[in-house]
Amino acid sequence: MSSQEIPEENLPAEQGDAHGAVKVADEKNPFADPGLPPHEHRIQDIDERAAKRSERTVALLFTVSMLATIAFIAAYVAIPVDKAIYVWPIGHISALNFALGMTLGLALFCIGAGAVHWARTLMSDVEVADERHPIETSPEVRAQVHADFRAGAAESVIGRRKLIRNTMLGALAMVPLAGVVLLRDLGPLPGTSLRHTTWAKGKKLVNMNTMEPLRPSDVAVGSLTFAMPDGLDEHQHDFQKNIAKDALMIVRIQPDDIKDKRELEWSHEGIVAFSKICTHVGCPISLYEQQTHHVLCPCHQSTFDLADGGRVIFGPAGHALPQLRITVGEDGYLEAVSDFAEPVGPAFWERG
Amino acid sequence: MSTTTTTDARDSRAKAPAGERVADWADGRLGIYSLAKANMRKIFPDHWSFMLGEVALYSFIIIILTGVYLTLFFHPSMNEVEYHGPYVPLQGQLMSEAFNSTMYISFEVRGGLLIRQIHHWAALIFLAAMFVHMMRVFFTGAFRKPREVNWVFGFLLFVLGMFTGFTGYSLPDDLLSGTGVRFMEGAVLSVPIVGTYLSFFLFGGEFPGGDFVARFYSVHILLLPGIMLGLLVAHLILVLYHKHTQFAGPGKTNNNVVGMPLLPVYMAKAGGFFFLVFGVIAIISAIATINPIWSIGPYRPDQVSTGAQPDWYMGFSEGLIRVMPGWEINFWGHTLVLGVFIPLIIFPLVLVAIAVYPFIESWVTGDKREHHILDRPRNAPTRTAFGVAWITWYMVLLIGGGNDLWATHFHLSINAITWFVRIAFFVAPVIAFIITKRICLGLQRRDHDKVLHGRETGIIKRLPHGEFIEVHEPLSQEQLHTLTAHEQYKPAEIGPAVDENGVARKITRREKLRAKLSKGYYGEDSQIAKPTVEEYKEITSGHGHH
Numbered sequence: 001m002s003s004q005e006i007p008e009e010n011l012p013a014e015q016g017d018a019h020g021a022v023k024v025a026d027e028k029n030p031f032a033d034p035g036l037p038p039h040e041h042r043i044q045d046i047d048e049r050a051a052k053r054s055e056r057t058v059a060l061l062f063t064v065s066m067l068a069t070i071a072f073i074a075a076y077v078a079i080p081v082d083k084a085i086y087v088w089p090i091g092h093i094s095a096l097n098f099a100l101g102m103t104l105g106l107a108l109f110c111i112g113a114g115a116v117h118w119a120r121t122l123m124s125d126v127e128v129a130d131e132r133h134p135i136e137t138s139p140e141v142r143a144q145v146h147a148d149f150r151a152g153a154a155e156s157v158i159g160r161r162k163l164i165r166n167t168m169l170g171a172l173a174m175v176p177l178a179g180v181v182l183l184r185d186l187g188p189l190p191g192t193s194l195r196h197t198t199w200a201k202g203k204k205l206v207n208m209n210t211m212e213p214l215r216p217s218d219v220a221v222g223s224l225t226f227a228m229p230d231g232l233d234e235h236q237h238d239f240q241k242n243i244a245k246d247a248l249m250i251v252r253i254q255p256d257d258i259k260d261k262r263e264l265e266w267s268h269e270g271i272v273a274f275s276k277i278c279t280h281v282g283c284p285i286s287l288y289e290q291q292t293h294h295v296l297c298p299c300h301q302s303t304f305d306l307a308d309g310g311r312v313i314f315g316p317a318g319h320a321l322p323q324l325r326i327t328v329g330e331d332g333y334l335e336a337v338s339d340f341a342e343p344v345g346p347a348f349w350e351r352g
Numbered sequence: 353m354s355t356t357t358t359t360d361a362r363d364s365r366a367k368a369p370a371g372e373r374v375a376d377w378a379d380g381r382l383g384i385y386s387l388a389k390a391n392m393r394k395i396f397p398d399h400w401s402f403m404l405g406e407v408a409l410y411s412f413i414i415i416i417l418t419g420v421y422l423t424l425f426f427h428p429s430m431n432e433v434e435y436h437g438p439y440v441p442l443q444g445q446l447m448s449e450a451f452n453s454t455m456y457i458s459f460e461v462r463g464g465l466l467i468r469q470i471h472h473w474a475a476l477i478f479l480a481a482m483f484v485h486m487m488r489v490f491f492t493g494a495f496r497k498p499r500e501v502n503w504v505f506g507f508l509l510f511v512l513g514m515f516t517g518f519t520g521y522s523l524p525d526d527l528l529s530g531t532g533v534r535f536m537e538g539a540v541l542s543v544p545i546v547g548t549y550l551s552f553f554l555f556g557g558e559f560p561g562g563d564f565v566a567r568f569y570s571v572h573i574l575l576l577p578g579i580m581l582g583l584l585v586a587h588l589i590l591v592l593y594h595k596h597t598q599f600a601g602p603g604k605t606n607n608n609v610v611g612m613p614l615l616p617v618y619m620a621k622a623g624g625f626f627f628l629v630f631g632v633i634a635i636i637s638a639i640a641t642i643n644p645i646w647s648i649g650p651y652r653p654d655q656v657s658t659g660a661q662p663d664w665y666m667g668f669s670e671g672l673i674r675v676m677p678g679w680e681i682n683f684w685g686h687t688l689v690l691g692v693f694i695p696l697i698i699f700p701l702v703l704v705a706i707a708v709y710p711f712i713e714s715w716v717t718g719d720k721r722e723h724h725i726l727d728r729p730r731n732a733p734t735r736t737a738f739g740v741a742w743i744t745w746y747m748v749l750l751i752g753g754g755n756d757l758w759a760t761h762f763h764l765s766i767n768a769i770t771w772f773v774r775i776a777f778f779v780a781p782v783i784a785f786i787i788t789k790r791i792c793l794g795l796q797r798r799d800h801d802k803v804l805h806g807r808e809t810g811i812i813k814r815l816p817h818g819e820f821i822e823v824h825e826p827l828s829q830e831q832l833h834t835l836t837a838h839e840q841y842k843p844a845e846i847g848p849a850v851d852e853n854g855v856a857r858k859i860t861r862r863e864k865l866r867a868k869l870s871k872g873y874y875g876e877d878s879q880i881a882k883p884t885v886e887e888y889k890e891i892t893s894g895h896g897h898h
Contacts, residue, residue, distance in 0.1 A: 101638020109631025115624025281538025
């Protein structure tokens with residue numbers, strides 16, 4: 001283990017081997033182990049009436065437990081599952097849950113309390129000492145085992161027949177590959193799917209609350225609107241996957257307040273659309289401070305400045321929120337000019 | 353006394369022959385009597401702190417019992433269905449079958465809500481009990497030889513328990529747990545080179561996909577609990593095999609174990625304690641709602657609530673991810689997401705730091721003897737200080753994990769809390785280490801004085817010449833022994849630079865490091881020499897000269 005073992009004399013002395021036997025107080029060493037103290041009787045050991053009292057207490061606890069179980073069954077049968085009651089100071093809670101929990105808890109607790117009281121007051125509390133034996137086996141046994149192993153290994157000729165040994169190790173090392181290969185179909189390869197969303201040229205922005213396409217006049221200064229692409233529907237089987245990338249935040253900022261040139265270019269009359277998915281680990285951002293145009297992710301508090309290209313101004317996010325370039329279509333509705341220019345959501349190795 | 357003996361006698365007359373016949377039958381086939389001989393009357397020492405592990409054991413059993421019940425009703429499927437149950441606010445909403453069946457368990461299965469809440473509460477208590485039990489073992493040095501392997505088993509149980517908890521609370525597919533799963537996906541994505549592949553294989557494609565509930569389900573109810581059950585049995589077998597540790601005291605040595613027998617005392621006490629734990633958790637579940645998924649709602653990746661928190665045992669990883677600066681390095685068309693990847697790496701390291709400690713200590717001491725007498729934490733100041741520093745580290749991260757709640761509840765700036773955690777992550781453990789060590793040394797000094805000068809009685813005596821003194825009562829031999837029974841190591845020296853043949857020997861860096869550590873552990877500044885018999889005799893023989 002180490003190049004030089006620590007010498008034995010450096011270790012503290014072993015403690016005395018009293019083996020629990022009561023030793024006569026050592027005149028020479030006042031710190032010596034005096035041995036197990038004499039047993040002190042409990043009141044139940046000497047007073048039969050106290051012992052009887054204990055017995056009755058234990059029996060009472062067990063009886064209460066039985067009654068509580070009966071009450072549990074009665075509650076299960078009698079109380080409707082949808083009934084709510086007011087319990088001070090908890091408030092309105094399910095009556096059945098409260099009744100079942102309290103009766104079950106009481107039934108269990110009383111069994112435990114009875115058993116523990118029984119053990120503490122009526123079972124013998126005389127402390128006794130058991131000897132320990134070293135965990136290590138004796139040197140003879142150790143030598144025997146080593147010799148047996150060597151004999152077994154020699155008889156197997158594994159050391160002599162190297163070809164067998166090496167091919168066996170090779171086979172055992174390779175066979176788990178079958179299991180690894182089988183994991184391949186756990187999912188498709190990522191490809192470029194993390195780079196794309198449903199957004200494309202001409203896709204209308206749909207208000208998530210009203211499910212109506214948005215006109216510029218629907219977006220007031222200071223408000224925060226959540227939007228998704230036209231054509232996305234909750235009932236589609238890949239809705240969850242799509243909304244995890246498509247969700248948008250729409251705000252209107254006075255064009256003079258927009259500090260980032262590209263942001264202004266990609267906006268429409270100060271209406272800007274940013275990805276709602278945080279670039280940290282993908283929580284949806286939902287808190288908007290209208291005075292400062294800051295948005296805050298409630299999960300890990302990354303804060304972005306929507307008036308400055310979605311720049312990170314605080315928190316653990318590593319890059320700015322992607323902006324969706326929008327315009328107004330011929331029919332007067334807000335629509336996307338193209339897909340996001342960069343991947344939305346958390347960063348990943350291939351993001352670049 | 354007499355009542356119990358007569359009842360016993362009556363019982364044995366009535367039942368013994370049949371019971372004995374069954375036992376004999378089993379012994380003839382299984383040889384159970386040799387096991388019973390070794391264990392039936394096994395002695396266990398008594399101390400309140402020894403019951404912390406029992407809380408963990410019993411809550412694990414409760415989790416298994418209630419978990420099996422929940423599987424009877426839960427549908428681990430992410431197929432979207434419309435809710436038509438009795439809970440009005442969610443009627444007509446789309447949700448996964450997993451969420452729908454959890455609603456069914458909570459509102460339509462009689463007692464289903466109770467079992468769900470017992471299951472979740474027991475899980476929180478299970479992790480907390482394991483944590484505190486681990487600290488008990490750590491601070492008393494119960495991990496020393498021959499129990500290192502059992503320490504590792506216990507540690508693995510704790511880590512697996514964390515992941516079983518995480519996969520478990522993600523199953524209902526509610527808005528809160530889904531946010532946690534999203535966080536996990538973001539963390540997986542940050543892994544260099546293979547991150548996106550791992551994520552796609554885990555979720556069967558893009559997040560959230562339609563697979564993760566079913567996959568988490570088999571991990572949560574089969575894979576992880578199966579491994580844990582095996583580790584748990586091994587953990588308990590080793591406890592029996594090694595026999596329990598005990599604190600120093602009169603009659604207690606490194607070669608014995610003093611206490612009361614398993615049959616009947618600990619059968620009744622430990623068996624009864626199972627019912628106490630179960631009863632208390634049932635009552636908690638009757639009155640305290642946990643994870644009310646109906647008010648949280650089903651998961652949608654574009655929605656979130658404020659104050660989102662993981663279950664407590666995952667909180668420190670949440671702290672790591674929240675306070676880490678958002679570093680990202682872009683090069684050659686690739687991104688190294690250090691802001692997420694570094695926390696992902698530190699997360700296991702926080703746990704490993706405490707897990708490897710026993711092996712570091714045993715290397716520093718070079719002690720290869722068995723230890724069955726527990727240390728009082730003050731008598732191992734460096735270990736205790738390390739442990740407190742680790743807990744401080746953990747707690748700082750826990751604060752970081754709840755920085756939003758700290759901010760709203762205590763009206764603090766979230767930016768200030770985040771910066772506090774960033775600094776305290778490095779500084780607080782060091783401060784905790786120094787303070788704890790000083791407290792330990794102070795307590796050692798107090799023990800030293802108590803042994804030599806006796807107990808302060810609080811009685812003030814006026815001497816004939818007017819001086820007031822406090823009367824000190826000498827300690828009994830039991831107390832003297834208990835306070836001086838601990839071992840004190842001497843710092844290990846670097847061996848001579850020449851070997852026995854006079855040839856210069858190379859002193860390795862390892863040796864130098866060990867000597868340095870050993871000095872830090874056991875040097876003059878790190879322990880107070882315990883009083884010697886000579887010192888004691890000198891003081892006690894000169895009575896009256898205070």
